[in-house]
Amino acid sequence: MTAPRDPFFPADQSIRASTAPIDVRELGLVDYQQAWDLQADLAAKRARDEIGDTVLVLEHPSTFTAGKRTQPEDMPDPSYPVPVVGVDRGGRITWHGEGQLVIYPIIKLAEPVDVVDYVRRLEEAIIEAVRLAGVRTAGRIDGRSGVWVPSTTPAADPAAPTRDRKVAALGIRITRGVTMHGLSLNCDNTLDHYAHIVACGIDDADVTTMSLELGRRAPPAEMGPLLVDALRRALAGELVVANHSFASAPDPSKGLKKRRS
Incomplete structure (x- = not known):
């Protein structure tokens, strides 16, 4: 998806405020609230320049998270035995759980902060990693965030959904120029x-997994290094945002009131 305006920074320029290496922390399985508290602490420290840019790589136990x-x-039945956590990121409700790779970049962005460009670079990193792993047609649907596989691409596993299907979701928050939340x-x-x-x-669309698309197990341990490397390159401008759109659809959050706390 091309941005509605030109980005504030050239495509081959870093959007990070720092040139120091990113600290990548692989945390394993972490409770959602615990990870959120850690993010908030790290983001506050990053805003004060007490730490450098940090990327958290982890999985969560089964949890629904409801964006603003x-x-x-959208919500599950109250009797359904999976907790729902209201969060301060954009977007609507999604699910996290074991076997899903979650990455939270705690990055101080260069001024002027360009939220659209940051989101596009996250998507570009995911597209790069997913295509390198073998899902060659992964791309964007204009009007919707995340990374998608088109309905015209048959999955290797016949149990996979057949409509346009989302393989990765995004939800971010930027405070004092520092990013929180991220991608799954x-x-x-x-x-x-x-x-x-x-x-x-x-x-009007579905969700899928790397394993269904590839017809083999593709665990977070395999995808993590690919995605972290692509993320580093995308933020640095080494991996340039390109037009990978294959469709367009309505924005599911446009014009909606924010969730009440």
């Missing part, structure tokens, strides 16, 4: 829990 634009009809890539996780929500507010 989540609507009542479905690797070899179950899709069962998505059936109990309207994921990201989208009911």
